[in-house]
Amino acid sequence: MAKVLMKGNEAIGEAGIRAGGLCYFCYPITPQSEVAEYLSRRMPDVGGSFLQAESEVAVSNMLYGAAGAGVRAWTTSSSPGISLMMEGLSYIAAAELPAVLINIVRCGPGLGGILPSQCDYFQAVKGGGHGDYRCMVLAPSSVQEAVDLIPLAFDRADRYRNPVIVIGDGMIGQMMEPVEFKEHKFPPLPPKDWATTGCKGRKRNVVNSLYLDPIEEEKLNMKLVAKYEQMKREEVRYEEYNTDKPYQALLVAYGTTARICKTAIQQLVLEGITVALLRPITLFPFPEKKIQELARQAEWLMSVEMSTGQMVEDVRLAVGHDRPVYFFGRTGGVVPTPEEIRDAVKKHLTGKGV
Amino acid sequence: MKTIFKRPESLTLTPMHYCPGCTHGIIHRLVAEVLDELDLRERTVGIASVGCSVLSYNYFNCDMQEASHGRAPAVATGIKRARPDLIVFTYQGDGDLASIGMAEIVHAANRGEKFTVVFVNNTVYGMTGGQMAPTTMPGQVTTTTPRGRDVDDIGYPVRMCEILASLRTPGFIERVAANTPQHIIRAKRAIKKAFQYQVEGRCFSFVECLSTCPTNWGLSPYKATQWLEENMVPYYPLKNFKTPEESEEGGKNAD
Numbered sequence: 001m002a003k004v005l006m007k008g009n010e011a012i013g014e015a016g017i018r019a020g021g022l023c024y025f026c027y028p029i030t031p032q033s034e035v036a037e038y039l040s041r042r043m044p045d046v047g048g049s050f051l052q053a054e055s056e057v058a059v060s061n062m063l064y065g066a067a068g069a070g071v072r073a074w075t076t077s078s079s080p081g082i083s084l085m086m087e088g089l090s091y092i093a094a095a096e097l098p099a100v101l102i103n104i105v106r107c108g109p110g111l112g113g114i115l116p117s118q119c120d121y122f123q124a125v126k127g128g129g130h131g132d133y134r135c136m137v138l139a140p141s142s143v144q145e146a147v148d149l150i151p152l153a154f155d156r157a158d159r160y161r162n163p164v165i166v167i168g169d170g171m172i173g174q175m176m177e178p179v180e181f182k183e184h185k186f187p188p189l190p191p192k193d194w195a196t197t198g199c200k201g202r203k204r205n206v207v208n209s210l211y212l213d214p215i216e217e218e219k220l221n222m223k224l225v226a227k228y229e230q231m232k233r234e235e236v237r238y239e240e241y242n243t244d245k246p247y248q249a250l251l252v253a254y255g256t257t258a259r260i261c262k263t264a265i266q267q268l269v270l271e272g273i274t275v276a277l278l279r280p281i282t283l284f285p286f287p288e289k290k291i292q293e294l295a296r297q298a299e300w301l302m303s304v305e306m307s308t309g310q311m312v313e314d315v316r317l318a319v320g321h322d323r324p325v326y327f328f329g330r331t332g333g334v335v336p337t338p339e340e341i342r343d344a345v346k347k348h349l350t351g352k353g354v
Numbered sequence: 355m356k357t358i359f360k361r362p363e364s365l366t367l368t369p370m371h372y373c374p375g376c377t378h379g380i381i382h383r384l385v386a387e388v389l390d391e392l393d394l395r396e397r398t399v400g401i402a403s404v405g406c407s408v409l410s411y412n413y414f415n416c417d418m419q420e421a422s423h424g425r426a427p428a429v430a431t432g433i434k435r436a437r438p439d440l441i442v443f444t445y446q447g448d449g450d451l452a453s454i455g456m457a458e459i460v461h462a463a464n465r466g467e468k469f470t471v472v473f474v475n476n477t478v479y480g481m482t483g484g485q486m487a488p489t490t491m492p493g494q495v496t497t498t499t500p501r502g503r504d505v506d507d508i509g510y511p512v513r514m515c516e517i518l519a520s521l522r523t524p525g526f527i528e529r530v531a532a533n534t535p536q537h538i539i540r541a542k543r544a545i546k547k548a549f550q551y552q553v554e555g556r557c558f559s560f561v562e563c564l565s566t567c568p569t570n571w572g573l574s575p576y577k578a579t580q581w582l583e584e585n586m587v588p589y590y591p592l593k594n595f596k597t598p599e600e601s602e603e604g605g606k607n608a609d
Binding site: 023025049051053054055057058059061062063064065066067068069070071073087088091095196197198199200201204205206207208209210 | 395396397398399401408409411415416417418419420421422425428429430431432433435436437440457458460461
């Protein structure tokens, strides 16, 4: 298929439909309302279900119901809305239901602003709602990559019976870029024989997260852990940039920030400074082993984020005390410039680090 | 020999945990009888809510989902929108539906979601030990209104049927009670109609069933049935508020 120029949010909507996400629930919130607007037009044409709900709390529980009934259900929202969905998300994770949530992150805390941010990293990768669970988290750095990761998100949600979050900042949602909707092939999925579809010809199914017996609850917790461990073995995704030649420092950045880091690295190369980048594509599972490996060749690392420092904690956990791990971030909706990142790198190179 | 009375197939053999004298068991049975009589069990998904009826997924012998507190109408919306061919019902108490779940029930009703709600009103939070509910009667003593519900402080009890009947969309709304044989017969009739309307794909259907809570009311089961009649029925009148026939004739409302 030829490339088309699309706004990120609309491309995300189309990608969801093409991935079979025919049951979509939403509540308007900037900077991602265009997904809902796009799908309100498109869903009737493809025989899908579009519903604008009364709140994000309701959305997350509609996802629970629809996913429990065996269909591919999804939603898109932005930070404050995603916070409200944490109730349903926790139940979805506990009941082992597949669902896809896309968070076009805006700056916070509180009502914050509508500009791009990566301040919801903790919420996305550490569970977010109550209880001991994790979501798989995919972080595209372009509209094309968002479109490519959405089919994977639906597939992995079904395969692991686990919620998958696609996390993009406001830049990904609002930017127009050329995109191509490729065919994505995945191995066959097991039948959803656990779904509540009417008990004709089988034992009744119950979708539930209540375990009053502590031994049973612990069994569920350990079953979930086993899934997360499998994700850590099989699902880690990342991009390396400039790691094929010697480098003095390693930047770690995801999403839009990683793209800006690449420009900064190009500028540094012109000055004879060699810096590499590791861009996690999966934030959970986190590419900790790859970071450990790449860190050995670097004098120090720097996590670059649109936050006050969240992913940097996972980078530090990955490298331990082997290497200094610095942080550079802009926040509040401020997008860092390549020059700022370049200067931050140079500051550490000259030994005048923070 | 002819069998004239048996456990409905739509109830499991699991013994219920409800307190002696609680009318949840009766209302469960009525729903199950209706599912049997309309032959719906094998294509029904029920939604248990949070409260005393949280474990109803162990009792209804059909596919079930357990919802978070108050969100059963949102879960039901998700199921029904995903699979309109399924019969979907929620079974919710008054704390769940009229307090934390107020937004979900009002909007599901107003969208005219084509599922059935069985709303059990016993004026207290039973599962958590008898705290005040939005439906607690004026002056009623609960563990969080030790001097009785003070309407100057916390307002009057919420009447859900009346609230929902003020909306134009919802088609079938009726209040019944489970405290006397006569009321129970009427309750079953209303529940059956509610499911029939859903089978016909006609409307959102809502049956509020006044129920007893001898444990938290501090009354014997028999006295509890009397207390319901004397205190609840005058405030929560037993009647039909809306039928789809009336609505289709031009949106005739109970007002």
